[in-house]
Amino acid sequence: xxxxxxxQPNLEHFRKQAKQLLRDVRGGEAxxxxxxxxxxxxxxxxxxxxxxxxxxxxxxxxxREFGFSSWRRLVDAIERSLESNGPSHHVVITGGAGFIGSxxxxxxxxxxxxxxxxxxxxxxxxxxxDHLIHDSQFGLVEGDICDADAVDPLVxxxxxxxxxxxxxxxxxxxxxxxxxxxxxxGAEVVLESASRHGVRFLFSSTSAVYGNLEPGAVLRExxxxxxxxxxxxxxxxxxGKIVCEQLIFGHARRHHLRATAVRLFNIVGSRQTSxxxxxxxxxxxxxxxxxxxxxxxxxxxxxxxxRDAVEGLVRLADCADAVGEAVNIGSRNKFTVRRLAQHVxxxxxxxxxxx
Numbered sequence: 480x481x482x483x484x485x486x487q488p489n490l491e492h493f494r495k496q497a498k499q500l501l502r503d504v505r506g507g508e509a510x511x512x513x514x515x516x517x518x519x520x521x522x523x524x525x526x527x528x529x530x531x532x533x534x535x536x537x538x539x540x541x542x543r544e545f546g547f548s549s550w551r552r553l554v555d556a557i558e559r560s561l562e563s564n565g566p567s568h569h570v571v572i573t574g575g576a577g578f579i580g581s582x583x584x585x586x587x588x589x590x591x592x593x594x595x596x597x598x599x600x601x602x603x604x605x606x607x608x609d610h611l612i613h614d615s616q617f618g619l620v621e622g623d624i625c626d627a628d629a630v631d632p633l634v635x636x637x638x639x640x641x642x643x644x645x646x647x648x649x650x651x652x653x654x655x656x657x658x659x660x661x662x663x664x665g666a667e668v669v670l671e672s673a674s675r676h677g678v679r680f681l682f683s684s685t686s687a688v689y690g691n692l693e694p695g696a697v698l699r700e701x702x703x704x705x706x707x708x709x710x711x712x713x714x715x716x717x718x719g720k721i722v723c724e725q726l727i728f729g730h731a732r733r734h735h736l737r738a739t740a741v742r743l744f745n746i747v748g749s750r751q752t753s754x755x756x757x758x759x760x761x762x763x764x765x766x767x768x769x770x771x772x773x774x775x776x777x778x779x780x781x782x783x784x785x786r787d788a789v790e791g792l793v794r795l796a797d798c799a800d801a802v803g804e805a806v807n808i809g810s811r812n813k814f815t816v817r818r819l820a821q822h823v824x825x826x827x828x829x830x831x832x833x834x
Contacts, residue, residue: 480545488557491798493545496511497537504532515826518543569593571637572680573624573669576603578751579683579743582789583641584608588616590793597633599623600646607750624665627672634672639796642669647716647753655715662719666726674734681796682727686744686809687717698807724805731803739801741792743811748785757782760820764829771834776817783810 494720506799507529515532517560518540538550547553549789570587574580580603584594588611595618595782596608611617622629624644634640646661647653666682673680689698696738707714723740730736763770791808814822820833 481785482544482568484545484556490557490794491573491800493541493553493557494538497526497534497541500540500755501537503827504529504537513553514544515540522639538782544736563703567591567593568638569595569636570639570641571595571597571633572641572643573597573630573665574603574642574683576600576605576608576619577643578603578607578748578753579746579785579788580643581607581611581750582748582785583643583792584611584617586789586793592616594618594631595620597622597624597630602647602752604750604752624670625774626632626786627668630668631672631675634669634678635676637676637678639679640669640673641681641683641792641796642666642673645683645716645719650828659715659719662716663722663726666723670726670736674730674736677736679796680727680736680738681792682723682738682740683792684720684724684740684742684805685717686742686807688721688724688742690717700807717737728803737802739795739798739803740794740805741795742805742807743788744807745780745782745789747782751785756780756816757765757823761827764823764827764831767830770820770824770831772816772820774816776820776833779815779817781810781813782819783808 500511500514502517515536519536522538535550542548542550542553545553547556570592572580572583572587575584575594576598580598582595584596587594593616594611597620600621605619608617608619612619620629620633624630624642636763644665646658670680686698689702706717709718727736727738727740732736745755751758760770787810788808791806795806817833823829824831824833
């Protein structure tokens with residue numbers, strides 16, 4: 480007989496159950512072994528449960544104990560419950576008409592939240608949110624994150640604030656002084672309001688804060704970093720984000736702001752227009768121009784679907800353990816730049832040479 484499923488399920492509660500089961504199995508607890516043999520098809524009487532038992536196995540056992548055939552089905556049931564029964568929040572997204580912001584707005588609206596996108600439309604676009612404009616739960620406010628008089632009234636009414644607005648500032652010809660001012664002073668303005676009004680705060684940081692990386696390096700949130708020469712063009716974006724992270728954790732300590740810095744890794748998807756490798760390759764392929772590689776194309780990247788990144792952001796907003804932390808969101812799907820160029824050429828049916 481399955482255990483009763485709670486009326487207000489919490490995914491973190493089930494995760495902790497699975498982790499505890501894993502610890503108990505590895506510790507040789509007899510009751511844990513009985514649970515595994517009863518619920519997991521891989522282990523039966525006479526098999527050594529301790530050998531090879533993983534967290535994925537523990538999650539399956541927990542899911543089956545509550546009447547689900549897989550962990551994924553349990554997670555889906557929790558998400559449906561949250562969407563139908565969970566509390567509705569007012570969420571403000573700075574940069575909400577941008578690439579990631581517009582996808583985040585879609586996801587939050589699907590959960591029944593009220594969403595206000597705040598954007599100066601310098602890199603964002605009304606076209607990104609045109610399909611949301613007629614939703615009574617959505618609003619688009621045009622304004623500048625450096626304008627405290629425009630920011631504060633919105634934050635005062637918010638339960639959750641996603642600060643995604645930023646000046647990428649890495650393209651040739653861009654103004655590094657203006658980029659640093661927008662990113663750092665804008666964060667100061669938004670953080671002052673968030674601390675004043677006690678909202679849940681999530682900041683969109685970047686993998687660039689890790690600096691110069693060794694090939695194949697595994698990046699952990701508490702790792703040290705090695706930044707490049709400050710006279711080399713392009714470091715202003717990463718440096719600005721590092722300063723913003725320091726401001727965030729300073730507000731967390733001084734004002735008890737419930738803040739999380741989310742370091743996003745190579746996000747790709749529809750509506751992306753930034754001068755990063757995927758949009759550049761797509762533009763070149765669609766124009767049938769040469770797809771240009773820097774170097775021999777053997778350098779590799781892990782790309783993250785924007786929908787996965789958004790899912791991570793939404794879940795982190797509800798995760799108490801993430802408060803006061805920096806969290807990586809990325810992928811392990813590795814592509815060489817040459818393979819990416821070949822894939823783009825194939826998908827678009829382009830005649831572009833790869834050079």
